[in-house]
Amino acid sequence: MEEGSSETAVARLTARGAKTRSRIIATAADLIRVRGVGGTTLDDVVVASNVSKSQLYRHFEDKQALVRAVIEFVGERTIAVERERLSKVMTFNGLRRWRDALVENNALHEGRYGCPLGSLANEVSDQDEIARKKLHDLFAAWQELFEDLLRRFQKAGILPQEADVAQLATGLLAAVQGGYLVAQASRDVTPMASAIDMAIAHLHMLSRDAAS
Amino acid sequence: MEEGSSETAVARLTARGAKTRSRIIATAADLIRVRGVGGTTLDDVVVASNVSKSQLYRHFEDKQALVRAVIEFVGERTIAVERERLSKVMTFNGLRRWRDALVENNALHEGRYGCPLGSLANEVSDQDEIARKKLHDLFAAWQELFEDLLRRFQKAGILPQEADVAQLATGLLAAVQGGYLVAQASRDVTPMASAIDMAIAHLHMLSRDAAS
């Protein structure tokens, strides 16, 4: 749908233009991840991305537009990674490996920064309705990945047909998000592992019921 | 321990002084809840709390000190409410009533603002180490309330003795936090209910195992 990205007039766009544009977004995404939206200034972005201010404002109407672009960028990347990982999962052991990957990755910086999507959602949802909708859609996409996986489990007979796939997927997503947050406040990813484990354990118990 | 509150020199404190101080904190807490820490200015606080700026700076060294005080205030209030509610819970139906209360409360503003503790944790954890520790302690206190409850369940024989109470409590906390966050991005509390439900369902299944 649509052709993604900005709201402003950026109709024509040469290869070079597009390149700088993405560089700005990627740099801004990095800065925002570490310092938050409010803690990141446009001058920071200008310096870090090696662009002149005029160019920044050529590509983005204002800071809000940049932030929205960052949300799309981070969101699409996150979902793509998760899709890649989750689509391969066929068993409970595979699910546990997926969890390990997520936790290990977060352990690289001791849980700092939280979930790439979650922290943005928290900071922006109540201040920018359009951004909120984007984030909502991204969460929905993530949840759908879980649903696909669970339906695969159903077909494989390791999850009962009657299981409420949508609700379980929501629970998984929330476990992930809650895990990220508690880990962030603890500077320790252990709680994140526990939280996701509990969700997986639940699925596993449902599966045992299916067998009986 | 200690005797809570500020870091600055506020040795002596008359009744009147203490009163204005708490009024400032309470007002700031309200503003911050709606606009976030970054979105709340000290002038906002001054106006909303009907205090002169001089007084604000008499009671708090700087904005950071005020924010920390707000965290303590909100945290203690939140934990107190949860303690009140959770300590009464003796059965699974009670647990579901607790969940209802939490969700209903959040539904009053359609999930906006997220969890009083969670959103603060998200915004502040990576920027202020002292604040992060406070929030970590508050999460730990909350988790302990869950642990107490689960141990009660064990004594009552509705949860197996072998259950890992600490891990389950972490899972519950994360489900709550994740639920808050997804609800915030969705402007709809349904996912929050689902998320907590899944955690409760898991406990319930464990309980059935105990009976077998």
Place this chain on the structure above:
DNA sequence: CTACATATGGACGATACCGTCCAGTTACCC
């Protein structure tokens, strides 16, 4: 080689916000 998009680089105005300061006022305790 010409025309246009892309880019530099930084000056600039306009605010917004933090934090200081102070002269004067009001409550309250002994």
Place this chain on the structure above:
DNA sequence: GGGTAACTGGACGGTATCGTCCATATGTAG
């Protein structure tokens, strides 16, 4: 009723940040 804490009210300096603007330079496609 004298003294001290608590408070008013707002001016003020300093600075950070947003967003505008422009004169100039460079790549690149036709």
